[in-house]
Amino acid sequence: MNGKPDGRPRALIVEDEETLRELIIVTLGDAFACEEAEDGDTALELLHRSPPDLMLLDVAMPGKSGIEVLREMRADPVLQKVPVCVVSAWQSPSDVAKALEAGADRFLAKPFRVDELASIARSLVERPR
């Protein structure tokens, strides 16, 4: 793990709905140092500045979609190892397959259970890479 001034892992939350960003931040609580992005381009900018330990990524956003952001990350040697959990309201089998093919580590459907989100976040950060 890198870039943890206060010892906590850093999580980047990419979500266009402000309420849901707040929900995720509150759910992850004090265990993570959270950064927010409301669209794909902002997310990529923050990613390039300093790769986080975990990313929670919405799919349907204005501008770049979550899938496009994920593809760009997986093509980038610096960002290809960042653990990503896609959090989406679009959850048909083909939507899930698209996310996993693009390089998602996990897929979480909206509406999600907050404890499930917390445990996925923990497992992604703690798993050996």
Place this chain on the structure above:
Amino acid sequence: MRPLSLVGRVGLLATVVAVVIGIIVASSLVAILSLRSSEAKESRAKDVTVATLRVQTLAVEIQSSLRGYVLSENPRLNPRFLGLLREQRKELPGALVALDKLVVDDPVQLRRAHAAGTELHDYLTDYVDPVITIASVSPADARGPASGQEDKLRQQQIHDSLNEILATEDLRSQRRATHTRDVARTAVIIGAVGLAGSAVLVLLFGAWVASGVAAPLRRTAEAAADVARGDLSVRLDEGGAGEVGTLVSAFNSMTRSLEVGRREMLLQNERLRESEQHKRDLISMVSHELRTPLSAVLGFTSLLLEREFPPDEQQRYLEIVDTQARRLATLAGDFLDVQLLEGGGFELDRAPFDLVELAREQTRLFFSHSEGHELVLDVPDEPMVVDGDRDRLAQVVGNLLSNAIKYSPEGGVVRVYVGVRDHRAVFSVTDSGLGIPPEDRERVFDKFFRGAAKTTTVGGTGLGLAVAREIVTTHGGTIDVESTVGVGSTFTFELPLSLAPAVSA
């Protein structure tokens, strides 16, 4: 020229053949009649010849009897010669009358017959009678050469006249025979040529009739096979003999209507597919739109139940739950409205009401909660009556006002106008918001389209304007938007004015 029908062709063929056969029969009849009249004339000519010869014979016999009388030296024989002579003279008028009767219609022959008769008469009175008288007195004188010479001369005259009659009859007879032969030959030629011509005509007509039937029928059969294989675009060249032409055009109109029918069926299938796709899109859109506020409600409720938060945070999360639950309720309501309005199962409760009064009521309602915006209300003093569903139109006005407040910055001006334009009631709301880019202006009335609003903190279901448009168009009105990016937008709807006075709400 329009081609003849099959019946017409056969009729024409029959007519031509009948005319040809008629010509053959007529020329045969003419030939037969001509032969028959030739025969009649021939037998009359024979009679004339016989009668003429009879007269000639009598003339010769009279001469012989006279010579016998004059030259006989046996007096016993004289009375016998005179008796013969008398009998012959008695027969002569009958023979002449018979000849006259036969040639009475022929002036030339009649004239010759009369001449011969006159010459015979003269011969009898001017020569025979005097010679008998002389011979009874002096037989030697009667035997003189002068007497013989005159006898010969007069007989020659009579014979010449009668021979002329005979020669003429003979010549005519020959001419008639030649003419009859010619007529018969012509009749035979006409018959032969006519029959051969008829045969050729029948063959040509057969070919003509066949060409008008066989080829178009073959093309029709091939086209029918194409149709059977499913190619409905096949068309035959119009035309052809009557009944065949009718068949061809009936075939074409059949394939045309089949093609139109299939096109309509395909179109209908396409529309059904589109409508199904539309429904699926809508359902997936709705479920997506529901999931976001649902996530917030469920998530914050779980957190509040499972974790300890300071009271101010608790309060804030409860407010979020409240807001998102309301958003869900609005979404459900709007979605039901859209379904109801689009499904057509929705009835307007129409009554005349005052649009000015409605505008005042709704602005009061919305601006009492929003002190951060400045309202400019530009409405007439007198009522403006429209015929419509007041509750539904209040929903439209409320939606436009809430949008204007939502999208205008704090302290921004919202202008509400009510007036008349081209005999229609006009209601418009102008905000001082971000404005809508031209490419989004058409789509703001689409379901779930929120344009730039999605990226902002402004909440909404993306259904309000879709519902507003349905309500206004169901009233026979129009709704549209004008906008300048960075300055603001004006949403305007127009409704037909009512002639009836308003019923107070």
